[in-house]
Amino acid sequence: DQDKDELPLITMEELAKHDNKDSCWKAIHGKVYDVTDYIPDHPTPPSIMYEWCGRESTEAYDTKGYGRPHSKAADAMLKDMLVGRLKAED
C-alpha cells in the first residue's frame, strides 16, 4: 500500500475549489481524487458526477445514489486519480 504520509494534505477549502467541469475533485474515504478526465466516460449522464465535484463524496460513491456500492473494478480505477488525502477538520 502507498505510504499515506507522502500524499499531499488537501483541506476542505482546497477541495471546494475543484467544483467544476474543468477541475473536478472528490473526497472518498479520506482520499482526494481528480475525476475530471473520467467524467465523459462515466456510465451516467455527467450531471450525476458534477453534483459531487469539490465535495465530500464518500456516501455518494458507496451508494451510487440507490444503495449499491461501485464494483471492485471501479475502486481499482480510483488509484490512478489519486491526488492527496483529505485533511481532517478540527
Ligand code: HEM
Ligand atoms: C461520487 C459520485 C458518484 C456517483 C453518485 C456515481 C453513480 C453511479 C451510477 C448511478 C452508476 C450507474 C449504475 C450502476 O452501474 O450501478 C455508476 C457506475 C459506475 N461508476 Fe460511478 N458514481 C460516482 C463516482 C464515480 C467515480 C469517482 C468513479 C471512478 C472510478 C466511478 C466509476 C463508475 C464505474 C466504473 C461504473 C460502472 C459500474 C461499476 O463498476 O460499479 N463512479 N456510478
